[in-house]
Amino acid sequence: MECQERVEVPVFTAVEKEVFTRQIYPLRRPAVLKDVPLGPCLEKWTVDYLAQKGGDRDVKVHVSSAPQMDFLHKNFIYRTLPFDKFVQRAAEVKHSDFFISEDESYYLRSLGEDARKEPADLRKQFPELAEDFHIPPFFEPEQFFSSVFRISSPGLQLWTHYDVMDNLLAQVTGRKRVVLFSPQDALHLYLSGDKSEILDIDDPDLQRYPEFGKAQRYECILEAGDLLFIPALWFHNTLALQFGVGVNVFWRHLPTECYDKKDPYGNKDPVAATRAMQALERALGIMDELPADYQDFYARRMVLRIQSRAYSSRPVEGAHGHSHCKSALSQPD
Ligand SMILES: O=C(O)CCC(=O)C(=O)O
Ligand SMILES: [Fe+2]
Incomplete structure (x- = not known):
């Protein structure tokens, strides 16, 4: 490879x-x-x-x-x-x-x-x-x-x-x-x-x-x-x-x-991520009301929306958040 x-x-x-x-x-x-x-x-x-x-x-x-x-x-x-x-x-x-x-x-x-x-x-x-x-x-x-x-x-x-x-x-x-x-x-x-x-x-x-x-x-x-x-x-x-x-x-x-309180392994997604994924599943369920070609089209629009709204445009090193769960416990300067 x-x-x-x-x-x-x-x-x-x-x-x-x-x-x-x-x-x-x-x-x-x-x-x-x-x-x-x-x-x-x-x-x-x-x-x-x-x-x-x-x-x-x-x-x-x-x-x-x-x-x-x-x-x-x-x-x-x-x-x-x-x-x-x-x-x-x-x-x-x-x-x-x-x-x-x-x-x-x-x-x-x-x-x-x-x-x-x-x-x-x-x-x-x-x-x-x-x-x-x-x-x-x-x-x-x-x-x-x-x-x-x-x-x-x-x-x-x-x-x-x-x-x-x-x-x-x-x-x-x-x-x-x-x-x-x-x-x-x-x-x-x-x-x-x-x-x-x-x-x-x-x-x-x-x-x-x-x-x-x-x-x-x-x-x-x-x-x-x-x-x-x-x-x-x-x-x-x-x-x-x-x-x-x-x-x-x-x-x-x-x-x-x-963090998820019921997570003895340290591998459950953070609560906000789990909620967002559940909301996505709901959105996909709603899409079932549409014919297949419309589902395909709106799925692509949703992908674009997710990319432009939530992908980090900066490299990982620069990622600093605004809201409380985003920002790491700040390191001493
Ligand atoms: O060392 C291993 O076998 C696995 C380690 C691992 O998955 C971890 O530390 O999270
Ligand atoms: Fe691991």
Whole structure:
């Protein structure tokens, strides 16, 4: 696929809060941050140590027949395992105990105590391990939303999706490739809700997904100890090059009232966006009163109206809003 433009995610070293908040964060573009102190987890988090300190509390995991998880054909199932057993299985390539097959893959996205209500917080679910992981102080404590374990079998690939919170993904152990796409490329990604239907981003079916060639592909390899800043709405696709343990921290960059209160995952659209999408569905329902050729014509007019009224004409970096939910919590000058 020659036509897709590739961009390397910029890398910054030994970034402190001041540099992050003044120079990196306001760009609202992904950035790899190296040599940011993350605590003793970098040395300590071996498989044995994780199993021992994490204990045997039950975790719900994705178990996948192939390493590339496929939400369209559901090639994965959810199963519950004690954390220690899960870590041991995720770290091995062939399993003597398995659910589907001896080479099945595992993925943990940790959950809150009451998964439907509470966001994940390592300090609550895994207090002993949480002590080893120091959250970089790049946002205000009251903006904190969740901290989530991301533990993957070697080769595990998570589909391209977006989240609605700002995110620091810490790759504590194991290498991981991350490919990102700008929110402004949403039209080229064949979205199904928050996910892209293009699962094989390295060898996509361009007959079926011709627009994908127009998307700009941002890419980075995270080494153990690296952080990746993923701004809200940036699409990301992760590929574990080795067994790896990550922790991602979501925080609110909009005022709290902009977010859906019943969102333990950090991926529900902001309330105003959901209302606008519902209004669009109503408008489309009204269009059913028209014959097909009129629907087509007015749909095109509506697209033009949306483009001229709501598309940002400026690049993302310059986007500053007027009303309360638009403006990010302002950064200190
Ligand atoms: O690291 C991963 O496997 C996925 C990370 C992710 O989706 C996130 O941090 O939002
Ligand atoms: Fe994500």
